[in-house]
Amino acid sequence: MAKVEDSGSRWAAAVWVINGPNLNLLGRREPALYGRSSLAEINRRLERLAADLGVAVETFQSNHEGELVDRIQEAASRASAIIINAGAYTHTSVAVRDALVASGLPVIEVHLSNLHAREDFRHRSFIADVAIGQIVGFGPEGYELALRAAASLIKKRPARGESGRRPGGARRPR
């Protein structure tokens, strides 16, 4: 099932926004790097934008790698696209990467800061090459850019079950 009923009781494709460790501290954590918006504020803006775009959005944050994997596995049957900021797990987690690949969903990777202008260990992402694309360096607005991209992707791509799914998982819309 790749759709959920939205508040207007229309059927809307669901974009799941998954945030990893320490992103619950947004607003208070290194604001010069990550901005002054809290995660709750970012999520509220996403909900408003989702309504304008005619998609449903579900947000989730965890500091625990296994919970992120569980959530991505759940998305495989309930979401149409994933937006993920895996925080520090971006640079370390084969498990998160494998779960994203297994989901077969289009993935958009977001980072508030520009990873490529930071320490070398942040230049490597285990997610980048399995994502449709990466949005980095735009602060909280990056999530909104990602949601616009996700909405446009899923509108171009029929819901799974309607078109079938390529073996191995079709991440790119046809």
Ligand code: DQA
């Ligand atoms: C981050 C960048 C990561 O390197 C870091 O570990 C984070 C936040 C970002 O959004 O810029 O926790 O993902």
